[in-house]
Amino acid sequence: MTTSRIETALAGADQTKAVVLGVGALDLTGAAFRDQLPGKRAVIIADENTWAAAGPGAEESLRAAGVDLDEPVIFPGRPVLFADDAMVERVRDILAGTDAAAVSVGSGSVNDVVKNASDLLGRPYLSVCTAASVDGYTAEGAAITVKGVKSTVPCRAPVAVVVPVDVMAAAPSRLTATGLGDLIEKVPAGADWMVADALGVEPVDWDVWDLVQGPLQDAIADPDGLRRGDTEAVAALSEGLQMSGLAIQVHGTSRPASGAGHYFSHQWEMEGYGRDWAIPLSHGFKVGLGTLAMCALYEIVLGLDLSALDIEGRLQDWPTPEEDRARVEALQPVPVIRESAVRESAGKYLTAEAARKRLETLRRVWPELRFRLGQQLMPASEVEDILRRVGAIHHPSQIGLSLEQLRITYLRAQTIRTRYTVLDTLQEAGLLTSVVDRLFAPGGYWYGRSPEPRWTDES
Template identity: 55%
Template sequence: MATPLEHAVARATDTRAIAIGEGALDRVGPIVSDLLPGRAAIVVADGTTWAAAGEATTASLRASGVALAEPLVLPAAPPPYASWDTVEHVREGLRAVDAVAVVVGAGTLGDVVKLASHELGRPYACVATAPSMDGYAAFGASIVRDGYKQTIACPAPIAVVADLDVLAAAPARMLASGVGDLVEKLPGGADWILADAVGVEPIDADVWALVQDPLRGALADPHGMRAGDPAAIAGLVEGLVASGLAMQAYASSRPASGAGHQCSHLWEMEGLGMHDDPPLPHGLKVGLGTVMLTALYEEALRHDLARLDVDAALGAFPSWPEVEARILAEGFSPALLTAALEQSRAKHPAPDVLRHRLETLRDGWPDVAELLRAQLLPASDVERLLDAVGAVTHPAQIGLDPQRFRATYVRAMRIRSRWTLLDALHEAGLLERCVDALFAPDGFWGRRPHPSR
């Protein structure tokens, strides 16, 4: 019987081999020579990731008879940034040799090499150096171009190798980042439940299972993860890789990314933590977004939407010109403003569509609310889980002032056309009311004016 990860690989469109375990670096060469026989390889790393696994990756490839080009090693300082400029630099370095890339790194390098290889029409393989995010096996690359972070369609790696000895030695904040990225699949899954319930985007049951079935088990031992326990780290890595494979199978990030990710994307586009030393990892921001959205779900579930006054909600819903005026006043940079207008316009519903959504949500609310409660953890439990691995749980920990943090609940909705809880509450006329409740003196954030640790 196939394991869940083997089933996930079977559903994947690009990835044909996954190796996770202690000593897995020894398998890089055999996998590459088997999947890409006769092809030369070029190892791509930065100074930090080369020190972590570059030499061992090179040795494994050489021992398997894979011809090797001179490695492409980017500087460790400043660390590479997932920008279009970096993609162009790596693409031109790869173009100069007839070889497939074997990238040794985490999210930034993985996405850069993914897109650069795609532009050259070449497959590539990936060696993970930190359990920091779910993008190793994911379809698409998250790249900042012209000030806007976007997921650009491109194939996932043909193989992913994750050596638990290497991953356990990664900086603690990188593990915390991975936990933040993974736990967001809980409210992200709730967003998909809502979208399915109102007919916006049906759930693909097989893809859902790839992400959600291993999820709680993967998050079950945060103290073991922080202590470097191989079994706990293996569970985390398998959960992250399975999420990436699910995105391959679905050709979209919907299975693994909800509004909590949108909060992180907004902050990243605004440069939050980009110039920190070291830069603030994506997953730490996603973890905070998870706390934000889980708390918002708790507030939303206090409302009995089975009693929603649909006519009143329709009457109060702003027209597109009114929404456009609000977006223009919300302080977006020029590049982000253009994207916010385009993305928001794409999902602004016509009156008949909105009526159907609201009536469907009202009529199905008892069942939907039950599904949402079963899907979610309490926000306080998410806080404790993230605290246990040293992740971010409060905006002050990453320099977000209260006004900017509060505005994220609305502004994050603007930058993506994906329909989430933020849109559901906006369309029902409840978003501002729920956010106000969170920041009231007795609300979730009102009770947390300072970092919890």
């Protein structure tokens, strides 16, 4: 029970050996565990919500397959489990008291915590997905907040992943909307990778590219079906998400699946934005809004004639490392984010000489690059329509952010990761602030866009 695309991806993955995807896949949990972890005991780790969705079914399947089980570990459903270093230590300590392999039953947070904790003990684990809400199930690395900073902690992916499409289709629709928000970012993220490739910063691995971009359009094609919990639509989204995670595993970094749209989410997450809400603001909701923000920005970028860029003019006031650091510090008022942003930005600082070469390359490649970007990208209005129909966030007002906060996030997002995106191209070309300002000025995408009511789980 899997798909040919997933088989192709698994062939290149060195950690995950099996992805069991389909309606009824929960019943195959025991067989998957026994095949991949023969002779091992199992301990299910879940929270009250995810246990209710799939815990008893997973337990029954494991038992039927003859797997010995510890008592399940079930964390409270409220407040929602937060994936931070303290939680990882807690789960690691629980696992250290048994020789059982963990079976994570849950979505993003539960899986990330169990992944990291298992890896600390050098122990393989199995993941049972309960919602089509993230692409991180099959990814190498876990999204964990470490000492207040949202980080991708290096750790091994699950040895097997069970993707019960019927369980995921029955999950709250906000979780599916979250998954779509995470996946649709692969559109501008792909564009960012193309830019990095064309400028000689980081080559595209086209085999890995196909793993993510191949299933992408099918996966986001039916937002109405996703909102209704239609199993075919959820199966397509789930496949896209698993493929994206496997691509991260094959590539060894999150580059195939994460561009500047993700940095909007990371920035808000590090600011703690929405963390204390009754239902914390999800990764995919933030990423979906970041996707829309980036697609709107790319529309302006595609209208620029960068082949006529005034390189000498730009180099005249090229910042020294100290000036660039001061720029980053001024943008990031929160100390812990500032420290991290200063470090990450220093990692991509260019000397004037290197900048000249970069900008000369940009001038040279721009006509062809612009054409290819135009083929890769989607219009912002189309992204907005998909987000709206699936029930995801598509205006900052829905999560209580002002347009001014969104505007500053474009600038902050450029500073928080060394990984190169189009935000860096604009910064290097001296155009970032003016391009961002155009989005909020008359005629710009965000200008006069009516605020929408605050998002609630009932809306």
